[in-house]
Amino acid sequence: xxxxxxxxxxxxxxxxxxxxxxxxxxxxxxxxxxxxxxxxxxxxxxxxxxxxxxxxxxxxxxxxxxxxxxxxxxxxxxxxxxxxxxxxxxxxxxxxxxxxxxxxxxxxxxxxxxxxxxxxxxxxxxxxxxxxxxxxxxxxxxxxxxxxxxxxxxxxxxxxxxxxxxxxxxxxxxxxxxxxxxxxxxxxxxxxxxxxxxxxxxxxxxxxxxxxxxxxxxxxxxxxxxxxxxxxxxxxxxxxxxxxxxxxxxxxxxxxxxxxxxxxxxxxxxxxxxxxxxxxxxxxxxxxxxxxxxxxxxxxxxxxxxxxxxxxxxxxxxxxxxxxxxxxxxxxxxxxxxxxxxxxxxxxxxxxxxxxxxxxxxxxxxxxxxxxxxxxxxxxxxxxxxxxxxxxxxxxxxxxxxxxxxxxxxxxxxxxxxxxxxxxxxxxxxxxxxxxxxxxxxxxxxxxxxxxx
Numbered sequence: 118x119x120x121x122x123x124x125x126x127x128x129x130x131x132x133x134x135x136x137x138x139x140x141x142x143x144x145x146x147x148x149x150x151x152x153x154x155x156x157x158x159x160x161x162x163x164x165x166x167x168x169x170x171x172x173x174x175x176x177x178x179x180x181x182x183x184x185x186x187x188x189x190x191x192x193x194x195x196x197x198x199x200x201x202x203x204x205x206x207x208x209x210x211x212x213x214x215x216x217x218x219x220x221x222x223x224x225x226x227x228x229x230x231x232x233x234x235x236x237x238x239x240x241x242x243x244x245x246x247x248x249x250x251x252x253x254x255x256x257x258x259x260x261x262x263x264x265x266x267x268x269x270x271x272x273x274x275x276x277x278x279x280x281x282x283x284x285x286x287x288x289x290x291x292x293x294x295x296x297x298x299x300x301x302x303x304x305x306x307x308x309x310x311x312x313x314x315x316x317x318x319x320x321x322x323x324x325x326x327x328x329x330x331x332x333x334x335x336x337x338x339x340x341x342x343x344x345x346x347x348x349x350x351x352x353x354x355x356x357x358x359x360x361x362x363x364x365x366x367x368x369x370x371x372x373x374x375x376x377x378x379x380x381x382x383x384x385x386x387x388x389x390x391x392x393x394x395x396x397x398x399x400x401x402x403x404x405x406x407x408x409x410x411x412x413x414x415x416x417x418x419x420x421x422x423x424x425x426x427x428x429x430x431x432x433x434x435x436x437x438x439x440x441x442x443x444x445x446x447x448x449x450x451x452x453x454x455x456x457x458x459x460x461x462x463x464x465x466x467x468x469x470x471x472x473x474x475x476x477x478x479x480x481x482x483x484x485x486x487x488x489x490x491x492x493x494x495x496x497x498x499x500x501x502x503x504x505x506x507x508x509x510x511x512x513x514x515x516x517x518x519x520x521x522x523x524x525x526x527x528x529x530x531x532x533x534x535x536x537x538x539x540x541x542x543x544x545x546x547x548x549x550x551x552x553x554x555x556x557x558x559x560x561x562x563x564x565x566x567x568x569x570x
Contacts, residue, residue: 118138118264118274119264119266119272119274121182121185122136122138122185122264122272123272125185125186125189126189126266126268128186128189129168129189129190129193130193131168131169131170131193131268132169132170132171133167133168133169133206133267133268133269134166134167134168134169134189134192134193134267134268135166135167135265135266135267135268135405135406136164136165136166136185136189136264136265136266136267137164137165137166137263137264137265137404137443137446138162138163138164138182138263138264138446139161139162139163139164139261139262139263139264139445139446140160140161140162140261140262141160141161141259141260141261142158142159142160142225142259142260143158143159143160143257143258143259143260144157144158144224144229144232144256144257144258145157145158145159145255145256145257146232146233146236146254146255146256146257147254147255147256148236148237148240148252148253148254148255149251149252149253149254150244150251150252151240151244156229156233157229162180162182163178163179163180163446163447164178164179164180164182164185164446165177165178165179165443165446165447165448165449166178166179166189166192167192168192168193168195168196169196169204170193170196170197170200171196171197171200172199172200172201172202172204173195173196173197173198173199173200173201173204174196174199174201174204175192175193175195175196175199176192176449177191177192177195178446178447178448204428205428205431205432206427206428206431207425207427207428207430207431207435207436207437209269209271209405209406209407209427209437211269211270211271212271212272212402212406212408213270213271213272213273214272214273214274214401214402215273215274216273216274216275216276216402217276218260218277218278219394220305220306221305221306221307221308222306222307222308222311223278223306223307224258224260224278224280224306224307225260227307232256235310235311236254236256238314239254239282239284239313239314239317240252240254242314242317242318242321243284243285243286243317243320243321244286244321246288246321246322246325248288248289248290248325249286249287249321249324249325250287250288250289250294251287252284252285252286252287253283253284253285253287254283254284255281255282255283256281256282256310257279257280257281258278258280258281258307259278259279260276260277260278261276261277261278261279262274262275262276263275263276263404265402265404265405265406267405271406273402273406275400275401275402277399277400278304278305278306279302279303279304279397280303280304280305280306280307280309280310281300281301281302281538281539282300282301282302282309282313283298283299283300283301283539283541284298284299284300284301284313284316284317284320285297285298285299285320286298286320286321286323286324287324288321288324288325288327288328289328293328295324295325295327295328295512296327296483297320297321297323297324297327297481297497298320298481298483298497299316299319299320300537300538300539300541301316301539302397302538302539302552303395303396303397303538303554304394304395304397304399304552305395323481323497323498326498326510327497327498327512330498330510330511330512331509331511331512332511332512332513332514332569332570333499333511333512333513333514333567333569333570334569334570335514335567335568337564337565337567338475338476338477338564338565338567339473339475339476339477339502339561339562339563339564339565340476340477340478340479340516340561340562340565340567341466341469341470341473341476341477341478341479341559341561341562342479342480342496342516342559342560342562343478343479343480343481343559344531344533344534344535344537344556344557344558344559345480345481345482345535345537345556346480346481346482346494346496347458347459347556347557347558347559347560348457348458348535348536348537348554348555348556348557349485349494349555350459350492350494350523350557350560351387351457351458351459351555351556351557352454352457352543352553352555353485353487353492353494354487354492354494354520354523355387355414355415355520355524356424356454356457357454357487357545358370358374358489358490358520359374359389359414359422359423359424360423360424360440360452360453360454360545361423361424361425361426361429361430361432361433361435361452362426362428362429362451362452363452364423364433365429365432365433367489370489370490373490373521374420374423375420376420376421376423377419377420377421378419378420379418379419379420380415380418380419380521380524380525381415381418381524381525381527382418382525382527382528383417383418384417384418384462384527384529385415385417385459385524385527385530386413386415386416386417386459386460387413387415387457387458387459387460388411388412388413388414388457388458388459388460389411389412389414389424389438389440389454389455389456389457390410390411390412390455390456390458391403391409391410391439391440391455391456392409392410392411393456393536393554396456396536396538396554397456397538397539397542397552397553397554398454398455398456398457398538398553398554399455399554400442400455402439403426403439403440403441403442403450404441404442404443404450405426405427405437405441405450407427407437407438407439407441409439409440409455410438410439412424412440415524422435422438423438424438424440424452424454425437425438425441425452426440426441426450426451426452427441429452440452440453440454440455441453442455442551443548444550444551448547448548451545451546451548453543453545453548453551453553454543454553455554456536456553456554456555456556457553457554458534458536458554458555458556458557459530459556459557459558459560460530460534460557461531461532461533461534461557461558462530462531462532462558463530463532464529464530464531464532464559464561465531465532465533466531466533466559468529469529469531469559469561470502470505470506470507471505472505472529472561473502473505473561474503474504474505475502475503475504476501476502477499477500477501477502477511477514477567478499478500478502478507479496479498479499479500479514479516480496480497480498480499480500481496481497481498482495482496482497483496483497485515487520490519490520490521491518491519491520492516492517492518492519492520492523493515493516493517493568494515494516495514495515495516496514496515496516497512498510498511498512499511499512499514499567511569513569513570514567514569515567515568515569516565516566516567516568517566517567517568518565518566523562523565526562526563526564526565527560527561528561528562528563529561530558530560530561531558531560532558533558533559534556534557534558535556535557535558536554536555536556537554537555537556538552538553538554539554539555
């Protein structure tokens with residue numbers, strides 16, 4: 118493959134050209150209630166070309182490798198027609214590396230029948246309690262080999278296996294309908310999704326317990342969020358604001374997100390780190406052939422970096438971070454997160470709760486939205502805190518606020534870092550779902566608006 122890609126590339130005359138080619142093989146199983154909605158295996162191959170010539174920047178995708186030379190010519194012709202000024206790419210040293218698959222139990226060696234029986238067992242567990250009305254259960258294993266070559270001499274070949282399992286139980290009593298969900302996943306072998314019977318039982322138990330919980334009345338509280346919510350907070354509320362293609366196009370936000378600005382206490386670190394083996398956002402080189410690393414966005418409360426592609430790094434006079442990613446060969450790479458989390462510190466959950474006179478402990482994630490620096494997140498469940506003790510369970514609540522104010526109101530960071538890959542992915546523009554991981558420790562946050570009924 119390397120010789121063929123290099124040979125075709127060397128025939129092209131342009132300021133810069135890159136070729137990405139992918140070979141994908143996947144298995145998917147999907148239950149909705151007792152019905153098996155989908156089961157099957159599929160394969161796909163294709164590539165994408167970007168060419169830069171005298172200010173023009175083009176992208177062409179293709180499926181037939183035999184048409185590579187023709188599509189390279191097309192990409193260069195389009196770039197010539199799209200002259201809009203000077204386009205710069207931040208310099209990156211060329212690399213030549215092959216990254217092989219490192220698996221425990223290879224799902225490609227597990228029969229479709231065996232996968233079906235495992236998912237059927239999980240689904241039976243989800244549906245077994247009397248008041249569970251239905252379920253939604255999704256499984257996927259996706260094996261991908263990515264090839265990358267560019268006119269600067271870089272050749273990268275990366276192989277990985279993505280595993281996902283999403284379990285949802287929906288409970289009902291009369292008009293009261295409650296949902297609980299658990300996402301399990303990562304990069305690795307079949308063992309990631311095996312032996313999850315207890316998790317399936319717990320999902321149904323949580324859905325049932327929400328039927329008996331009272332709707333939360335709302336108010337302004339000191340809250341403690343669990344690692345799942347902390348990760349969502351780091352990713353959705355702050356991580357997207359750190360993506361440089363979004364920043365340089367929004368002058369108001371760029372002024373707010375200036376490097377060196379203090380956003381929180383010295384205990385606050387927010388990090389994006391792709392090379393965490395086993396996590397959903399794991400990779401060693403991004404889709405521009407740039408080495409991935411550990412990028413502190415906030416360090417000791419201060420904004421110190423942003424996430425970059427080569428183009429955004431050049432525009433903002435900063436270094437690339439290895440965060441140019443495409444959801445597939447059909448799209449050009451854009452600035453995306455990988456594994457984004459809040460770093461742990463020294464508090465235990467028990468210490469955090471003990472120090473709260475009146476507050477709320479919230480867990481899980483049911484959905485939410487962000488609008489620039491404003492956010493609204495809906496936890497799955499909450500427990501009132503009175504005089505350092507957990508009390509009554511509540512449901513139907515949401516957390517609302519300004520991300521920068523909320524960051525400054527974090528007054529305790531836990532020691533119990535947990536990362537979650539889940540069964541979904543990150544969306545940006547038309548590129549969804551991209552595999553990522555989010556996480557953090559427990560956090561305590563002062564003066565949060567908690568909406569309810």
